[in-house]
Amino acid sequence: MGTRLTIRPPSDFVLRRDVCSYGYFLLAPNFWDPDRQSLTRIFDLDVGAAAVTLTQAPVKRGGPIAARADRALSRAEQGELRRQVGRMLRLDEDPAAFHRVDPRWKRSGRGRLFRSPTFFEDVVKTVTSCNVTWPGTMRMNRRLCEMINPAFPSPEQLARKRPAWLRSRCGVGYRDVRLVELGRLFASGEVEAAWFEDPDRSDEEVDTALRALPGVGPYASANIMQLLGRCSRIAMDTEAVRHGREALGMTGSTRAVERALQAHYEPFGEHKFRSYWFEMWTRYEEGRGPAWTWEPETTGATLTLPDKA
DNA sequence: GGTAGACCTGGACGC
DNA sequence: GCGTCCAGGTCTACC
Numbered sequence: 001m002g003t004r005l006t007i008r009p010p011s012d013f014v015l016r017r018d019v020c021s022y023g024y025f026l027l028a029p030n031f032w033d034p035d036r037q038s039l040t041r042i043f044d045l046d047v048g049a050a051a052v053t054l055t056q057a058p059v060k061r062g063g064p065i066a067a068r069a070d071r072a073l074s075r076a077e078q079g080e081l082r083r084q085v086g087r088m089l090r091l092d093e094d095p096a097a098f099h100r101v102d103p104r105w106k107r108s109g110r111g112r113l114f115r116s117p118t119f120f121e122d123v124v125k126t127v128t129s130c131n132v133t134w135p136g137t138m139r140m141n142r143r144l145c146e147m148i149n150p151a152f153p154s155p156e157q158l159a160r161k162r163p164a165w166l167r168s169r170c171g172v173g174y175r176d177v178r179l180v181e182l183g184r185l186f187a188s189g190e191v192e193a194a195w196f197e198d199p200d201r202s203d204e205e206v207d208t209a210l211r212a213l214p215g216v217g218p219y220a221s222a223n224i225m226q227l228l229g230r231c232s233r234i235a236m237d238t239e240a241v242r243h244g245r246e247a248l249g250m251t252g253s254t255r256a257v258e259r260a261l262q263a264h265y266e267p268f269g270e271h272k273f274r275s276y277w278f279e280m281w282t283r284y285e286e287g288r289g290p291a292w293t294w295e296p297e298t299t300g301a302t303l304t305l306p307d308k309a
Numbered sequence: 310g311g312t313a314g315a316c317c318t319g320g321a322c323g324c
Numbered sequence: 325g326c327g328t329c330c331a332g333g334t335c336t337a338c339c
Contacts, residue, residue: 131333136318173317178334217334238332304332 003073007054007065007082009091012109015039015056015065018089020291021281022114023134024125026300027141029152034293042151043084043117045077049151052081061109065089084117093229098271110278115227119193120186121152122227127175127182127215129223134303136171138296143170158183178215185213196228203230222273231273234261239304243280 029041040053051070056063095111116122128140147169163176185191210221222235244250244257268275294300
């Protein structure tokens with residue numbers, strides 16, 4: 001008999017909207033079921049792994065989230081699960097400040113961006129999204145879970161792998177050495193999540209430290225920063241440039257469009273990334289329907305491939 | 310500080 | 325079925 005928990009979210013929270021708000025909800029071990037409107041994934045807890053399904057019924061703002069685990073969880077594990085779910089769903093964030101700066105999203109209530117239960121998983125997911133098309137990112141994350149840990153590889157597990165093994169089994173290509181090194185840095189304590197999650201650090205400090213990590217450049221750093229709740233920068237990739245050209249009518253070289261994007265989103269200050277992201281996400285949904293209706297392996301695999309939508 | 314080229318993988322395409 | 329080209333961000337060497 002598994003454990004059932006009730007999680008009380010903020011009064012504005014909507015599970016399907018706030019889970020299906022960023023591409024990581026399509027990456028293993030996360031599984032969004034568009035028919036059941038539920039999120040299932042395996043969590044690493046104190047005693048071991050547990051598959052947990054999250055639902056919110058009826059779908060209304062602030063309704064309780066039901067968490068159903070496939071096994072009995074101890075008190076300590078229940079607390080750990082609440083903490084990890086809280087991070088994924090950003091239950092401690094209040095989008096009101098964002099809506100004051102960019103009122104376009106007040107009506108829909110958009111503001112939260114889905115993320116991983118741990119900082120390490122967010123870093124690895126970001127590195128697997130660099131220099132590869134979205135289906136490739138989906139494949140890498142699926143294989144990492146299939147070959148190493150169904151709840152997602154821990155730093156220790158990645159640190160123990162040989163790069164060549166990682167490359168051949170998980171299809172990570174030249175990222176092999178970088179991923180093993182990331183695992184080693186986190187496992188050894190040389191890199192601590194708490195340091196990056198400290199709100200007293202400046203964006204510049206965090207950016208500099210992130211760029212010192214293997215596989216993390218300007219794009220990856222900006223993306224990890226938004227995953228940390230620091231949205232003052234645009235993660236500048238080809239999708240951003242495409243958005244600038246196609247949605248905002250920007251012209252000129254890539255560099256020129258990047259500069260124009262920076263200037264365009266400057267008025268949104270600390271919320272630049274959210275303003276940019278929800279514009280782009282809305283365009284994705286215009287072609288594919290609401291994200292909570294996407295089948296992960298079909299519609300969900302077409303992200304960044306707008307001509308295939 | 311700016312830039313060219315290498316790094317991998319898988320899909321598209323032509324033959 | 326095979327070869328070629330392309331997309332994607334980071335890293336290093338070089339100017």
